Amino acid sequence: xxxxxxxxxxxxxxxxxxxxxxxxxxxxxxxxxxxxxxxxxxxxxxxxxxxxxxxxxxxxxxxxxxxxxxxxxxxxxxxxxxxxxxxxxxxxxxxxxxxxxxxxxxxxxxxxxxxxxxxxxxxxxxxxxxxxxxxxxxxxxxxxxxxxxxxx
Amino acid sequence: xxxxxxxxxxxxxxxxxxxxxxxxxxxxxxxxxxxxxxxxxxxxxxxxxxxxxxxxxxxxxxxxxxxxxxxxxxxxxxxxxxxxxxxxxxxxxxxxxxxxxxxxxxxxxxxxxxxxxxxxxxxxxxxxxxxxxxxxxxxxxxxxxxxxxxxxxxxxxxxxxxxxxxxxxxxxxxxxxxxxxxxxxxxxxxxxxxxxxxxxxxxxxxxxxxxxxxxxxxxxxxxxxxxxxxxxxxxxxxxxxxxxxxxxxxxxxxxxxxxxxxxxxxxxxxxxxxxxxxxxxxxxxxxxxxxxxxxxxxxxxxxxxxxxxxxxxxxxxxxxxxxxxxxxxxxxxxxxxxxxxxxxxxxxxxxxxxxxxxxxxxxxxxxxxxxxxxxxxxxxxxxxxxxxxxxxxxxxxxxxxxxxxxxxxxxxxxxxxxxxxxxxxxxxxxxxxxxxxxxxxxxxxxxxxxxxxxxxxxxxxxxxxxxxxxxxxxxxxxxxxxxxxxxxxxxxxxxxxxxxxxxx
Numbered sequence: 111x112x113x114x115x116x117x118x119x120x121x122x123x124x125x126x127x128x129x130x131x132x133x134x135x136x137x138x139x140x141x142x143x144x145x146x147x148x149x150x151x152x153x154x155x156x157x158x159x160x161x162x163x164x165x166x167x168x169x170x171x172x173x174x175x176x177x178x179x180x181x182x183x184x185x186x187x188x189x190x191x192x193x194x195x196x197x198x199x200x201x202x203x204x205x206x207x208x209x210x211x212x213x214x215x216x217x218x219x220x221x222x223x224x225x226x227x228x229x230x231x232x233x234x235x236x237x238x239x240x241x242x243x244x245x246x247x248x249x250x251x252x253x254x255x256x257x258x259x260x261x262x
Numbered sequence: 263x264x265x266x267x268x269x270x271x272x273x274x275x276x277x278x279x280x281x282x283x284x285x286x287x288x289x290x291x292x293x294x295x296x297x298x299x300x301x302x303x304x305x306x307x308x309x310x311x312x313x314x315x316x317x318x319x320x321x322x323x324x325x326x327x328x329x330x331x332x333x334x335x336x337x338x339x340x341x342x343x344x345x346x347x348x349x350x351x352x353x354x355x356x357x358x359x360x361x362x363x364x365x366x367x368x369x370x371x372x373x374x375x376x377x378x379x380x381x382x383x384x385x386x387x388x389x390x391x392x393x394x395x396x397x398x399x400x401x402x403x404x405x406x407x408x409x410x411x412x413x414x415x416x417x418x419x420x421x422x423x424x425x426x427x428x429x430x431x432x433x434x435x436x437x438x439x440x441x442x443x444x445x446x447x448x449x450x451x452x453x454x455x456x457x458x459x460x461x462x463x464x465x466x467x468x469x470x471x472x473x474x475x476x477x478x479x480x481x482x483x484x485x486x487x488x489x490x491x492x493x494x495x496x497x498x499x500x501x502x503x504x505x506x507x508x509x510x511x512x513x514x515x516x517x518x519x520x521x522x523x524x525x526x527x528x529x530x531x532x533x534x535x536x537x538x539x540x541x542x543x544x545x546x547x548x549x550x551x552x553x554x555x556x557x558x559x560x561x562x563x564x565x566x567x568x569x570x571x572x573x574x575x576x577x578x579x580x581x582x583x584x585x586x587x588x589x590x591x592x593x594x595x596x597x598x599x600x601x602x603x604x605x606x607x608x609x610x611x612x613x614x615x616x617x618x619x620x621x622x623x624x625x626x627x628x629x630x631x632x633x634x635x636x637x638x639x640x641x642x643x644x645x646x647x648x649x650x651x652x653x654x655x656x657x658x659x660x661x662x663x664x665x666x667x668x669x670x671x672x673x674x675x676x677x678x679x680x681x682x683x684x685x686x687x688x689x690x691x692x693x694x695x696x697x698x699x700x701x702x703x704x705x706x707x708x709x710x711x712x713x714x715x716x717x718x719x720x721x722x723x724x725x726x727x728x729x730x731x732x733x734x735x736x737x738x739x740x741x742x743x744x745x746x747x748x749x750x751x752x753x754x755x756x757x758x759x760x761x762x763x764x765x766x
Contacts, residue, residue, distance in 0.1 A: 114693055139453030142715055143723030146449040146456060149711040150442060157438040160431055173626060187487045197549050198657045198664060199677035215657040224653030240661060250669045
């Protein structure tokens with residue numbers, strides 16, 4: 111309940127902020143009666159009123175039985191996973207696809223309970239395989255990054 | 263007669279060797295994607311969009327590929343429901359109720375092939391329904407102006423909330439989030455940059471693939487972290503793989519009923535396969551009465567939801583193709599794919615590009631036949647795929663998702679945006695918000711705004727145009743009914759509770 115209230119309040123604040131941001135949107139000159147401002151403001155307004163209702167009357171969340179409660183351990187895992195994904199995005203171009211995916215893939219496999227050796231072997235093979243499959247076979251260009259040297 | 267003529271032409275497109283191979287690849291990929299935890303039809307179709315584009319497939323082949331993947335996913339979702347008791351998709355929850363007990367009784371192979379057969383009948387009925395009704399609807403929809411379209415989209419959004427039932431407010435908020443997100447980027451009419459924060463990567467708006475993969479793949483990856491410690495043994499599919507004639511005959515009437523029901527539910531916006539399978543199961547349970555062993559491995563209880571899912575999956579394509587208004591998350595993704603190819607679905611599509619429409623419909627028939635044939639010999643391979651552990655699977659899903667996003671624009675900004683959206687999606691999920699309304703709102707948002715502005719330009723700003731024509735008025739009435747539905751349900755639940763208290 112509390113979490114929902116906090117979430118709704120934050121989203122409501124975001125709505126207000128975005129509405130303020132949208133306020134000055136006006137076409138320099140236009141031939142139509144509805145400008146670029148009306149639709150987003152309408153949506154934000156409706157969303158805001160919905161959120162306001164939720165702050166005062168939050169709906170109870172029905173947990174299914176196999177839905178484990180969030181504990182500290184899971185939260186740290188999720189934090190690590192998010193960091194790994196961010197590292198992936200950050201190193202994708204500079205280090206190249208193969209290196210960055212090996213770099214994040216192995217710790218991620220460990221995070222989901224894999225053992226060291228199989229994780230290293232499978233993720234390394236997968237990274238190289240996926241690169242060959244997408245870049246060479248399917249024409250989806252992927253950056254080589256540091257491995258550029260190997261190509262020539 | 264015209265229809266049959268066009269259908270023949272469609273089969274001409276679908277049966278070219280190239281498109282047959284495409285459909286075969288699509289069904290295989292789809293089944294595997296549907297089978298894996300964490301990937302469903304929405305991610306599967308979204309991931310393939312940039313790839314189909316990069317491969318340079320012609321539009322009709324790309325569409326056939328996506329439709330085959332879509333059907334394949336619906337097929338694959340059931341395998342884990344029956345063998346593991348874990349639904350692969352939300353819609354196959356009902357399949358676990360009788361499918362898993364059947365598997366436990368040593369009838370795993372029969373359950374799998376019978377459900378494949380049921381799903382085939384459902385899809386077949388729905389595709390026939392589509393052939394009959396889609397052209398009529400398209401002909402009728404030509405009379406729609408921008409005002410009618412706007413109201414129709416309002417109806418589609420409201421339907422989501424009205425049908426979803428238990429959490430209408432959250433559904434609306436989710437849809438509004440999507441509607442709002444669609445307005446990010448440059449405004450086509452006036453050239454004003456909206457909510458871009460001077461970021462050059464956002465001028466184009468949020469990329470549709472980025473939103474889908476963030477919301478569905480990344481949030482699912484994070485959700486799977488909670489379940490790392492638990493593993494479950496799959497029931498071995500041994501013994502007889504094929505159902506016999508008697509078994510098929512015993513569920514035939516169920517198949518017909520649920521196929522028609524599924525088709526109707528699929529056509530209605532917002533209802534979709536999940537609701538269709540639930541309603542089908544409940545109805546059949548009631549019809550069977552005391553003679554049924556529902557919940558303990560009744561074949562009818564397996565056939566009913568599967569047929570309905572097959573019907574609804576095909577039925578959902580009807581509003582998408584004829585009106586250009588998607589009714590479910592997956593068809594919303596397909597609209598996104600079409601717009602990448604510069605194809606605008608809607609009534610005019612039937613006149614201007616009959617090859618694409620009828621090729622797609624014919625390929626649904628083809629893909630269905632392929633799936634039912636493939637399924638029986640391939641079950642052993644599919645069950646082996648189920649044994650792949652999460653630790654090997656999840657990193658690969660994450661990496662492929664990254665490739666899919668990068669393939670759209672080749673910028674790492676999109677990767678960061680996807681992660682951000684994924685975290686937001688995860689929070690929404692944990693707070694029990696449904697995610698597909700966000701997607702539907704995002705797709706409908708742009709269309710809705712354009713049609714609203716066009717309508718008001720026609721009337722020179724007078725709002726009456728939005729409800730003056732009979733069609734718009736009728737749709738508003740339906741919208742009002744849909745809005746009242748959840749209230750009515752709450753009220754009824756309360757009165758039942760009160761009566762229960764009074765009885766005590």
